[in-house]
Amino acid sequence: MRDSNRTVRWGILGTARIAEKISVAIHQAENAELTCVASRNPVKAADWAKKHRVKRSVGSYEALLHDPEIDAVYIPLPPSLHGEWTVRAAKAGKHVLCEKPLALNVNQAREMRRVCLENQVQLMDGVMWYHHPRAKQILDLIRSDTLGEHRRLTSAFTFCWETIPENDLRLQRNLGGGSLGDLGWYCIGASLWAFNELPQKVFGTARPYHDVDFNFSGIMWFSKDRIASFDCGFDVSMRKWFELAGTKGSLVCDDFARPWENRKPQFHVTDSYGNSTKYETENPLQETCMINHFCKIIRSGHLEQQWPDLGINTQRVLNALDYSARTETVVSLADFFPA
Numbered sequence: 001m002r003d004s005n006r007t008v009r010w011g012i013l014g015t016a017r018i019a020e021k022i023s024v025a026i027h028q029a030e031n032a033e034l035t036c037v038a039s040r041n042p043v044k045a046a047d048w049a050k051k052h053r054v055k056r057s058v059g060s061y062e063a064l065l066h067d068p069e070i071d072a073v074y075i076p077l078p079p080s081l082h083g084e085w086t087v088r089a090a091k092a093g094k095h096v097l098c099e100k101p102l103a104l105n106v107n108q109a110r111e112m113r114r115v116c117l118e119n120q121v122q123l124m125d126g127v128m129w130y131h132h133p134r135a136k137q138i139l140d141l142i143r144s145d146t147l148g149e150h151r152r153l154t155s156a157f158t159f160c161w162e163t164i165p166e167n168d169l170r171l172q173r174n175l176g177g178g179s180l181g182d183l184g185w186y187c188i189g190a191s192l193w194a195f196n197e198l199p200q201k202v203f204g205t206a207r208p209y210h211d212v213d214f215n216f217s218g219i220m221w222f223s224k225d226r227i228a229s230f231d232c233g234f235d236v237s238m239r240k241w242f243e244l245a246g247t248k249g250s251l252v253c254d255d256f257a258r259p260w261e262n263r264k265p266q267f268h269v270t271d272s273y274g275n276s277t278k279y280e281t282e283n284p285l286q287e288t289c290m291i292n293h294f295c296k297i298i299r300s301g302h303l304e305q306q307w308p309d310l311g312i313n314t315q316r317v318l319n320a321l322d323y324s325a326r327t328e329t330v331v332s333l334a335d336f337f338p339a
């Protein structure tokens, strides 16, 4: 039933670290309720529910999907489980906000989209910055003529572990780990978002750690002489920026993936003569912006296909880059993953 004010009831699958931030966002969001958390361990689920003010808890993910009160689930499980639990949630009639990387491969991501559409539920990946008001401000500017013709998008998302956490999912290939999926997902997504199309070909190179990539550098060739390049990894200090350079000027956002906490979100545009303009935006929690947006979609009754489409395109480019790094070849998107 469509009702512009109705409360959207959320369930969370797994007591992941990132779920703590999302629990805060659901509590902050308009007309949203954090109804249930599920863990493989019922005691862990109950403790987590108490700590994060969740109405109830259950000792299995399946049990949460049977809860008729739940409208939407947030899936912050290891990437290897995203496909299975998205499909099961969609078949149970739940809208799905699934963490990135969306899937392990393009076919799996496409199947997730297909089942969600068939069951008329929204699918979206958990990239928060797209929903922050700054993203709209940047997009308006780059769709205007301010930067001239776009030429280069350069981005980075890195952080540095002091001690390598051997058990972290990011370092487990069987859980879908690796820096490209964990951090490169944001850089690829930003490139597709800004250029509004898929690259024609890509090249990637990685430094392996056991059987995952510890860092990754990629280059993507787009139409109209546009190139995007990025680096990501677990061995360089925190960087989360992009620059979009055009014939008339360049735009730099030095914290696109998650705003620095010690100042207002901002970005700069500099022209060829060194004149720089600083743009500042309001500062809501980007997690809350994403939850509010997702709830609005549910209340409206109109699914937004642009989100699963962006997720699948990001997955296509990611898998092509990964293949390129493994084979040391330039990979054409059309040959590798026909649309």
Ligand SMILES: NC(=O)C1=CN([C@@H]2O[C@H](COP(=O)(O)OP(=O)(O)OC[C@H]3O[C@@H](n4cnc5c(N)ncnc54)[C@H](OP(=O)(O)O)[C@@H]3O)[C@@H](O)[C@H]2O)C=CC1
Pocket (backbone or CB within 6 Å): 013, 014, 015, 016, 017, 018, 019, 038, 039, 040, 041, 044, 076, 077, 078, 079, 081, 099, 100, 101, 126, 127, 128, 169, 175, 181, 182
């Ligand atoms: N959008 C963003 O800003 C961020 C996104 N992420 C993404 O969120 C997801 C989770 O990351 P993170 O919070 O670091 O994950 P954690 O390792 O903290 O948590 C993952 C959870 O998954 C559940 N789980 C189920 N099966 C397994 C398994 N075989 N091994 C390990 N855990 C399992 C566990 O819950 P339980 O034991 O309760 O069942 C566990 O708590 C990833 O996809 C990651 O990329 C992460 C950080 C930020």
Ligand SMILES: O=C1CO[C@H](CO)[C@@H](O)[C@@H]1O
Pocket (backbone or CB within 6 Å): 159, 182, 183
């Ligand atoms: O998605 C993510 C956002 O940022 C983190 C780093 O701070 C990542 O490790 C994480 O998986």
